[in-house]
Amino acid sequence: MIKSLCLGYDPPRVYTLSQDFLYKELANIVVDQHLELKRTKNLTLSFDGWTSPLGQSLYAFTTFAKDIISKCQKIVKYFKQSHQAGEELRSKVLNEIVGGGLKSYVVTRWTTVWDCTNSILRLEQILKNILDESPEKLSADISELIQSRSFFTNVEAVNTLLGTVKSVVKSLEFKTTTFADCFVELIKLSQKIKSLPPVSDYDFKYQCVERFNKRWKEFDIQLYLLAYIFHPHYRGKGLRLTVLRNVYILAMKIWINMGGGELSSADLISQIQSFYLRKEEYNIPFSTNKGDVLTWWLLCNPVRSEENHIQKLALKILAITPHNAGCERVFSVLGWFANQRRTK
Known part of the structure; x- marks a missing residue:
């Protein structure tokens, strides 16, 4: 119109x-x-809890891991519920693969998530063979996942991180675990994160580094380093001289708080240096499989008891054990105190 x-x-x-x-x-x-x-001056720039300083979303990082685990569980569930596909998988696993078939995970046992992702990687070639030989036994969405180039790469990244975290937590649950062990496990975790493979769509590796660095700052790392030096197996291996100086200062501060004086502090540093350099009087073997750190130090008597300052300090530092790794057991005990007792 x-x-x-x-x-x-x-x-x-x-x-x-x-x-x-x-x-x-x-x-x-x-x-x-x-x-x-x-035109504006004196601005304050702030970020919400889900955004990194580079503008990357931490929510995307969380969603990525959850999405990959969900897809793994989807494959596991399909092969367990589908008679034809499940039978095909079982026959191939029985003849070609060691370690069993696909594994599901239990929500209340987070360590089983690694079992799930690891089983997907272990059976990657078997799943691809089934897709090539018997595509009619697979649904369209399962076929799409197995065909995806990035899916198994993404699973490998999540599995690598989960495996390391699982190993760290399990190793820290031992009653004999010391601050030195915590420090070593943190270093192992950082190296695994550093070696993560690139993944699609999300900057997963960067976000893992960001999270690790954030938690690292929460540790009183000097105390962990002191325990690392006092451990008869590690003895501060790999530490730089500038780091050693700061640890010596911390050792003297703790020693003075324990009642030590200026002269004994100098003797203490001399003894720590002799121990670090593995001089003859401290070069006693230590078994990582059967050895007990506290017992080793109790039997280490290169000088008279009243002059054995390093022994007193080492026993004090290494007697501190991490407790949060066994938090599930702690909450169970607290529940028991509150009369929330299991009858079965």
Whole structure:
């Protein structure tokens, strides 16, 4: 009708309002904000809890791991429920693979998530063979997952991290675990994160590094380093000289708080250096399989008892054991105190 009244009028296209006009207005807003920021001084820049300083979403990091685990569980569930596909998998596993078939995970036992992802990687070639030989036995979404180039790479990244965390937590649950063991496990975890393979769509490795660095800052790392030096197996191996100096200062502070004096502090540092350098009087073998750190130090008497300052300090530091790794057991005990006792 408008066209008939004015022959020179061109009606707007279907997408003029929803795309062209909207994009133009958004561009104008961005330009206005940029000019406003240039004119403003003394700004404070803040980030929400889900955004890194580089603008990357930590929510995407969390979602990525959850999404990969969900896809693994989807494959496991399908092969357990499908008679034809399950039978095909069982026959191939029985003849070709050591270690069993696909494993599910239990929500209340987070360590079983690693068992699930690890079983997917272990049976990767078997799953691809089934897809090639009997595609009709697989649903479309399962076939798409197995065909995906990035799926198994992503599973490997999540599995690598989960395996390391599982190993760390289990090793720290022993009653004989010391701060030195904690420090070593933290270093192992950092190296695993550093060696994570690249994954698709999400900067998974970067976010893992960010999370690790955040938690690292929460540790009083000097105390862990002191325990690392006092451990008869590690003896501060790999530490730089500048790090050793700071640890010596901490050792003297703790020693003075224990009642030591200036002269005994100097003797203490001399003894620590002799121990670190494995001098003859401290070069006593230590068994990592059967050895007990506290027993080793109790039997280490290169000087008279009243002059054995390093022994007293080492026994004090290495007697501190991490407790949070066994938090499930602690909460169970607290529940027991509150009369929440299991009858079965």
